[in-house]
Amino acid sequence: MRPLDEAETTAVFSKLFKFIGPNLKSLIEAESHEVTTSAENSSRYCFRLHKNRVFYVSEYLVKRATNVSRKNLVSLGTCIGKFTKGGSFHLTVQALGIMAPHAKRKVWVKPTSEMSFLYGNHVLKGGLGRITEGINPGDGVVVFSMSDVPLGFGVAAHSTQDCRKLDPNANVVLHQADIGEYLRMEDDL
Amino acid sequence: MIFPPFLSSSPRHRNPPPPPQNPLLEPAAFKAPFLLRHHQNPTPELAASNPQVEYMVALKSKSKLKGGQAHKSPPKKKLKNDLFAKKQSKNDDLLDESEGMSEDIEEQEDFSDGEMEGQSDSGSEASSGDDDPLADDFLQGSDDEGDVSDGDEDSDSGSDSDGVDPEKLSRALDVERARVEREARDELQLNIKQESDEFRLPTEEELEEEALRPPDLQNIQRRIAEIIGVLSNFKALKQDGVRRKDYVEQLKRDLASYYGYNDYLIGVLAEMFPPVELKELIEGFEKPRPVCLRTNTLKARRRDLADVLINRGVNLDPLAKWSKVGLVVYDSQVPIGATPEYMAGYYMLQSASSFLPVMALAPQEKERIVDMAAAPGGKTTYIAALMKNSGVIFANEMKEARLKSLTANLHRMGVTNTIVCNYDGKELPKVLGHNTLDRVLLDAPCSGTGVISKDESVKTSKNLEDIQKCAFLQKQLILAAIDMVDANSKSGGYIVYSTCSIMVAENEAVIDYALKKRDVKLVPCGLDFGKPGFVRFREHRFHVSLEKTRRYYPHVHNVDGFFVAKLKKMSNAKAPSSTTLESVDPESMLDDESNEEKTEVEHQHNQTKDRQDNSMEKRKAEENGHARNDKPKSLSGPKNAEKRKRENEPEEGRKLAVKKNREKENGHGKSDKARSRPGPKEKKKQHFSKGKESSKIREEEKKEFRKKKAANKKGK
Numbered sequence: 001m002r003p004l005d006e007a008e009t010t011a012v013f014s015k016l017f018k019f020i021g022p023n024l025k026s027l028i029e030a031e032s033h034e035v036t037t038s039a040e041n042s043s044r045y046c047f048r049l050h051k052n053r054v055f056y057v058s059e060y061l062v063k064r065a066t067n068v069s070r071k072n073l074v075s076l077g078t079c080i081g082k083f084t085k086g087g088s089f090h091l092t093v094q095a096l097g098i099m100a101p102h103a104k105r106k107v108w109v110k111p112t113s114e115m116s117f118l119y120g121n122h123v124l125k126g127g128l129g130r131i132t133e134g135i136n137p138g139d140g141v142v143v144f145s146m147s148d149v150p151l152g153f154g155v156a157a158h159s160t161q162d163c164r165k166l167d168p169n170a171n172v173v174l175h176q177a178d179i180g181e182y183l184r185m186e187d188d189l
Numbered sequence: 190m191i192f193p194p195f196l197s198s199s200p201r202h203r204n205p206p207p208p209p210q211n212p213l214l215e216p217a218a219f220k221a222p223f224l225l226r227h228h229q230n231p232t233p234e235l236a237a238s239n240p241q242v243e244y245m246v247a248l249k250s251k252s253k254l255k256g257g258q259a260h261k262s263p264p265k266k267k268l269k270n271d272l273f274a275k276k277q278s279k280n281d282d283l284l285d286e287s288e289g290m291s292e293d294i295e296e297q298e299d300f301s302d303g304e305m306e307g308q309s310d311s312g313s314e315a316s317s318g319d320d321d322p323l324a325d326d327f328l329q330g331s332d333d334e335g336d337v338s339d340g341d342e343d344s345d346s347g348s349d350s351d352g353v354d355p356e357k358l359s360r361a362l363d364v365e366r367a368r369v370e371r372e373a374r375d376e377l378q379l380n381i382k383q384e385s386d387e388f389r390l391p392t393e394e395e396l397e398e399e400a401l402r403p404p405d406l407q408n409i410q411r412r413i414a415e416i417i418g419v420l421s422n423f424k425a426l427k428q429d430g431v432r433r434k435d436y437v438e439q440l441k442r443d444l445a446s447y448y449g450y451n452d453y454l455i456g457v458l459a460e461m462f463p464p465v466e467l468k469e470l471i472e473g474f475e476k477p478r479p480v481c482l483r484t485n486t487l488k489a490r491r492r493d494l495a496d497v498l499i500n501r502g503v504n505l506d507p508l509a510k511w512s513k514v515g516l517v518v519y520d521s522q523v524p525i526g527a528t529p530e531y532m533a534g535y536y537m538l539q540s541a542s543s544f545l546p547v548m549a550l551a552p553q554e555k556e557r558i559v560d561m562a563a564a565p566g567g568k569t570t571y572i573a574a575l576m577k578n579s580g581v582i583f584a585n586e587m588k589e590a591r592l593k594s595l596t597a598n599l600h601r602m603g604v605t606n607t608i609v610c611n612y613d614g615k616e617l618p619k620v621l622g623h624n625t626l627d628r629v630l631l632d633a634p635c636s637g638t639g640v641i642s643k644d645e646s647v648k649t650s651k652n653l654e655d656i657q658k659c660a661f662l663q664k665q666l667i668l669a670a671i672d673m674v675d676a677n678s679k680s681g682g683y684i685v686y687s688t689c690s691i692m693v694a695e696n697e698a699v700i701d702y703a704l705k706k707r708d709v710k711l712v713p714c715g716l717d718f719g720k721p722g723f724v725r726f727r728e729h730r731f732h733v734s735l736e737k738t739r740r741y742y743p744h745v746h747n748v749d750g751f752f753v754a755k756l757k758k759m760s761n762a763k764a765p766s767s768t769t770l771e772s773v774d775p776e777s778m779l780d781d782e783s784n785e786e787k788t789e790v791e792h793q794h795n796q797t798k799d800r801q802d803n804s805m806e807k808r809k810a811e812e813n814g815h816a817r818n819d820k821p822k823s824l825s826g827p828k829n830a831e832k833r834k835r836e837n838e839p840e841e842g843r844k845l846a847v848k849k850n851r852e853k854e855n856g857h858g859k860s861d862k863a864r865s866r867p868g869p870k871e872k873k874k875q876h877f878s879k880g881k882e883s884s885k886i887r888e889e890e891k892k893e894f895r896k897k898k899a900a901n902k903k904g905k
Contacts, residue, residue, distance in 0.1 A: 058605075064557075064608060065608045068620060072611045073608070074592050074609040115529075118529060182597055186593055
């Protein structure tokens with residue numbers, strides 16, 4: 001487990017920025033409450049790299065985890081994504097937990113096409129319930145159900161205005177990750 | 190009266206059967222034996238003692254003998270009467286007798302006015318209602334007879350109703366009564382013999398035959414039920430010459446073949462439960478427990494979740510009053526493990542028994558906690574939810590294959606304060622440090638005998654060796670768990686040990702071992718339901734505080750078989766202190782008090798001199814599940830009375846006694862299949878009850894030693 005170096009940090013932050021925009025700052029500077037005594041100042045969160053996975057953990061947890069040897073450590077805090085062999089960074093569905101509250105651009109999906117998205121399909125125009133304004137193509141978007149349950153995230157295919165003019169079978173959001181992966185692809189996470 | 194064909198063919202039975210009777214009023218012969226005893230035939234003695242009955246009997250006969258037709262209808266009406274009389278009399282038992290009697294009389298009058306001489310009948314019928322039907326029956330019997338053999342009397346009485354000779358009549362009636370009673374008794378004997386024949390155990394030949402044929406399940410089931418019946422009322426129902434043991438053996442064999450268990454497991458279960466409960470337990474294992482889920486309080490509330498799931502078409506209910514987050518699912522239109530809510534981490538599918546150890550652990554916020562066998566993560570996520578994502582949880586899992594599901598569950602449920610590591614539980618103290626944590630949860634790997642309903646292969650695959658291996662592993666793990674906890678932690682210092690097994694060797698024995706090896710004590714689990722653990726079991730004698738542990742059974746609590754124990758670490762010292770341990774009976778208490786000082790001194794003495802001997806002893810002893818003192822005169826219990834006497838008498842140094850001890854140990858040749866790892870030497874307390882004489886002698890000797898040691902110490 002080690003802190004991210006420059007290149008890695010930029011990769012991670014740029015990806016996150018796509019989804020949560022300026023709220024990234026609050027994410028980085030968030031204070032954790034995982035302390036045992038009140039005398040100690042609450043520690044901040046940081047990112048750590050371990051076996052090509054990036055974890056978002058509080059510093060307090062990181063200190064504790066240094067006891068565990070590299071071979072035996074499996075996970076810390078929240079995993080937000082992993083680096084591929086080629087060196088690029090992909091966000092995984094586990095990042096949804098920290099992204100959903102800070103998401104800038106949101107898409108709400110109708111109940112009928114919830115399950116379709118959870119199977120890994122893209123969001124179609126026919127399944128679109130609501131969409132925030134000001135989306136540009138290629139922006140990161142977090143997908144919610146109508147009852148505000150975060151379902152996953154993806155990339156917007158069209159801008160908000162264009163979406164209104166699309167025919168029902170066109171893609172609105174290109175799927176990147178969804179919570180169905182917990183069941184479908186448990187081993188790959 | 191309808192007589193069955195096997196009855197003796199006395200003349201009166203050849204008569205055409207009378208009108209169908211109320212079964213309550215059937216003659217005594219057909220009543221069950223116990224009824225017969227209660228509702229005695231009005232024997233001559235009884236009639237004599239109860240003048241009312243006799244009078245009534247006489248009157249009835251008079252009324253019947255009067256007219257051929259007349260006596261047929263009264264019986265019917267009389268039936269109703271007697272029915273009511275009987276019912277009334279039953280009620281009367283609750284009410285005041287006199288009141289009842291009067292009520293009886295009133296009712297009787299209503300009925301009997303029309304049909305017969307109302308004056309005396311009602312009065313006489315108001316007498317014990319129990320006697321009435323019999324008297325009636327008897328009369329009817331005699332009536333039949335009267336038709337045939339007492340035709341003379343009929344004509345006589347018919348001609349002169351008032352001139353009937355009551356003496357003659359009553360004599361004849363007495364004779365009849367006696368005969369009926371005799372015959373009834375004979376029939377009873379016949380009946381009993383017939384019934385008891387059915388409980389006969391199969392002979393060896395029959396068993397061999399059965400073994401050849403494919404198993405006849407119905408027959409086996411019936412035999413199981415019968416044997417249980419016999420065992421419940423052994424004295425009365427047993428076959429002559431057959432011991433209880435034979436019945437139990439046959440029961441075990443039948444249960445094993447009917448339900449598919451191996452002999453070892455059935456034997457162990459039969460040792461733990463009486464026959465009726467044994468059958469209930471095994472039946473309980475056959476059925477699956479209901480599916481439960483736990484609301485993830487980090488993300489949702491139970492009420493809201495229940496609403497959402499009900500909308501989806503799931504039929505659920507709150508689990509039990511002891512859980513605020515549990516829900517039990519009866520049935521569901523959608524797969525309960527694949528709803529969007531499940532995937533969003535709003536709930537977790539868990540068995541109800543898995544709630545219990547976490548509830549016992551009661552983790553507080555901002556604590557440091559370890560879950561030593563965490564996969565697939567149900568309990569870990571519950572702990573995190575209770576802690577509200579504060580503090581730290583170390584979730585350890587030894588098997589790599591299960592790690593994936595653990596991490597996936599943790600992330601799905603939104604747990605952020607967890608470190609997942611992949612260690613062998615025994616190494617965890619080295620990694621995380623001794624005396625560093627607030628609480629530890631050890632849900633130990635076990636034989637799984639409590640979850641047979643989930644995994645049927647346990648029925649056939651578990652043997653004594655498996656249980657012993659599991660027990661050995663669990664003992665090591667619990668010591669590791671205890672070592673990690675900081676006894677001085679402000680809010681904690683607790684270890685919860687739980688297994689999904691009901692074997693004593695894996696549960697109480699392990700806790701007892703921990704109590705002896707470390708400075709811990711048992712505290713109440715905080716679970717108000719569940720059976721207390723065993724303090725004694727067959728030859729084992731455990732620490733008396735083991736009654737604070739809890740056992741759960743499927744047939745009692747409708748959860749999987751489970752065991753939970755909560756320990757509190759008293760100090761970080763490796764040795765158990767004398768004050769924490771209590772003994773089983775007051776005699777040894779006396780010894781303990783006198784021993785306190787002395788044993789601490791002895792303890793050090795022991796360590797330096799007799800390390801090897803004692804460790805050998807202890808290891809053997811521990812593996813055999815017995816409590817043994819490291820003092821030489823520790824061999825207590827009935828088996829070692831001789832040894833004790835031999836050792837107590839000579840007032841020798843401890844070394845000699847220890848040597849003797851060792852010789853005997855080696856002589857007995859107890860093989861220890863698995864040795865405990867060389868732990869620190871501790872003083873042990875005697876738990877067995879001692880003979881008074883030997884304990885007194887020992888006391889004296891110990892006092893002497895104490896003085897000597899104290900003197901030595903002071904000298905140093």
